Amino acid sequence: MDLIPAPRSVASYGDQYLAVGEDTGIAAGAGTEDTARWLRATLGAATGFSFDARREGDDLVRLTVDDTLPTEGYRLSVTPRGVDLRGGSPAGVFWGAQTLRQLLGPDAFRRAPLPGRVWRLPLTDIEDGPRFGWRGAMLDVARHFMPKDGVLRFIDLLAAHKLNVFHFHLSDDQGWRVEIKRHPKLTEDGSWRTRTKYGHRASELWEDKPHGGFYTQDDIREIVAYAHARHIAVVPEIDIPGHSQAAIHAYPELGNTDVVDTAALPVWDTWGVNPNVLAPTETVLRFYEGVFEEILELFPSTFIHVGGDECPKDQWKASPTAQARIAELGLKDEDELQSWFIRHFDTWLSERGRRLVGWDEILEGGLAPGATVSSWRGYEGGITAARAGHDVVMCPLQQVYLDYRQSDGPDEPVPIAYVRTLEDVYRFEPVPPQLTADEARHVLGTQANLWTEVTENAQRVDYQAFPRLCAFGEVAWSELPEPGERDYADFERRMTAHYRRLDALGVDYRRPGGPLPWQQRPGVLGRPLEGPPPNA
Known part of the structure; x- marks a missing residue:
């Protein structure tokens, strides 16, 4: 049946099938209504059938929440009498429905019926459930803005691979992407830049036109509701105290005004680690408390990401204001000053029933008591945090940075860092x-994290994410059959069928034989690094 991600157990019954047709209905038990709507919309579009709601008869897809099953687990039985899909929660039912869609064949992923198709399901019993509760993908919309429809499509692609966390990177030096009503200049001035570096920062090429965009608060509510109906949590990221030049451009008082003329700073038009960081002042704390108040109203997620990465301390070292703050608080150095900054928002979020998560630099200077660590610079940060009793999300760049190049071939578009193949991710x-x-x-x-400095549109996001996100989905969902190596040959065989699903979805993925002509970017300088990535 070539399912991806691989389920825990599958029993098949030879060449026996259940026909699906005009008379097939859906019986939705309590708590499964969202999944029933999703099935009618997606399978109805692909097949042309209505899948009417019915309670009686054999020709039914029965959806049931069964709390004897694990929370996100499901049991799917296809018999000659119909389909019985049970989940330990509404989410479990939904993940089972994703498997049901795969069983119908690649054309079930189309948006309109093709002529002459015969629809049938193989008779089977599947028991399944996820290995991890956090199965995430991060999309950076700050470096290159992704219009709302592209975000909704990306969420659908996460759901198709049983990923349940969408980490939404909404602010950076190159743009601010979410409307904050009490601070309107963040989007009026901070959401667009006058030009954009094309390729790596050493490239001589520029896209000499304005780039930008932002999501209104109603756009955000729509995105969150869309993801919620697919049992995906949206975790917003507002980056502090580094990666903040777009915000400083909009409100110069947020920067270190005693060191640099912050009023002259534009929204940054190139890439790299930016020296312009937030000032450690009460003004900045109150400003961002206001930002997060609106963020909490928009995003119901338990976790709120505050970045915390790549915050150069040079301006703080030169700033009398920052040095006075260090002395006032009795801190040892600038690392402890950043820790104080993060701890402030850890406490602030905890008081409101939320949890702070940040990149592993938040370990420097002492980790905030309630913080969760996104371990991106390898395993070390995650190991340190877990041994100290803190929760961890493992996302090491050596393995799961999807902006990294996929081969060392000369036709790989804008090659970044180390080669990370489909097999490497798997x-x-x-x-x-x-x-x-x-x-x-x-x-x-x-x-898995996808940064977009050189990934300028949805087509390029497709190329960088897929098929590697298919492999990652299996890593996050499927239990290891036994300690040790996964069976890549079996995964590669199943991918032969899965590529047809991606084709039906219109995903412009990287083909196994290399990039197609329109996927290449000849002459655009990247930043390839040689050899295996450190700590891989």
């Missing part, structure tokens, strides 16, 4: 072997 193990069983319980799960 062999990623999120739980470091150095952790004890008790420490490993702090690994909430794993996440």
